[in-house]
Amino acid sequence: MTSRPPLLLNVADVRRHLGARQEVQRTVQLPALSVLAARVLDGDDIDLRAAIESTASGAVAIDGVVHAPWVGECRRCLREVTGVLEARLQEVFEPSPTEGETYPLVDEMIELEPMVRDAVLLALPLAPLCDDGCRGPDPSAFPVEQGRNRAPASPGDANPPIDPRWAALGQLAETDT
Ligand SMILES: [Zn+2]
Known part of the structure; x- marks a missing residue:
């Protein structure tokens, strides 16, 4: 038996029964999740908890949440800031996907990684703050x-x-x- 990528899912059972649900729980590491001032470190755990469900149109809907730790730089003082992001997932996988709206379903399989990537990148803070009251660097103390x-x-x-x-x-x- 060959090993599959952890985010590749067989949905044949779910599609066979309209309204059937399947719980999905995965912990994965994905490289290169980064925006300008924040990123998920390579090797850090990204947690996915979701339920997939078949729809009348033959598609599969997923509803869930992704959690991931992130690090970044405060936009005012440039000190390191850390946090945990939470991204809601409400997506559809279908045999004839619409670009930018739904994800592909191919041979009863769905690949969750692109969806998880999109969700994490959207949830990373674009301009993190170490503290709401951060006043930035003291020019005399921090050249x-x-x-x-x-x-x-x-x-x-x-x-x-x-x-x-x-x-x-x-x-x-x-x-x-
Ligand atoms: Zn700061």
Whole structure:
């Protein structure tokens, strides 16, 4: 018996009986789950708990949840931030899938990995914060910008990102006049 990828599922039994349900529980490791400021580390466990069910149209619907630990950088102070993401799964697998909406069902098999990847990538925080009250680095204590630029920057290149709170003040000032 050849071993299958853990997220490849035979759904023949479920499809044979309309409304039949099958519980799915998997713990997997998937590489390269990363967005700009956050990622799931290669080798960390991603937990999938779901139920699959046949539908009248011959498709298979899945309803469940994915949990995965992530690490990232605080968008203000660049310190490491960690968390656990939760992604809801409500998807359909069908023999003639619609690109971007449903996933393929081929020879009574469904491959859950693309769905899990999509869900995790969507749930990773795009701009993590170490703390809601994080005020960013103290410029005197953390000369962050110099350390991050290998090449010496000329004084004219100094262009610190605008703190969103100051940007909001700028808008207020404009509307006041
Ligand atoms: Zn921070």
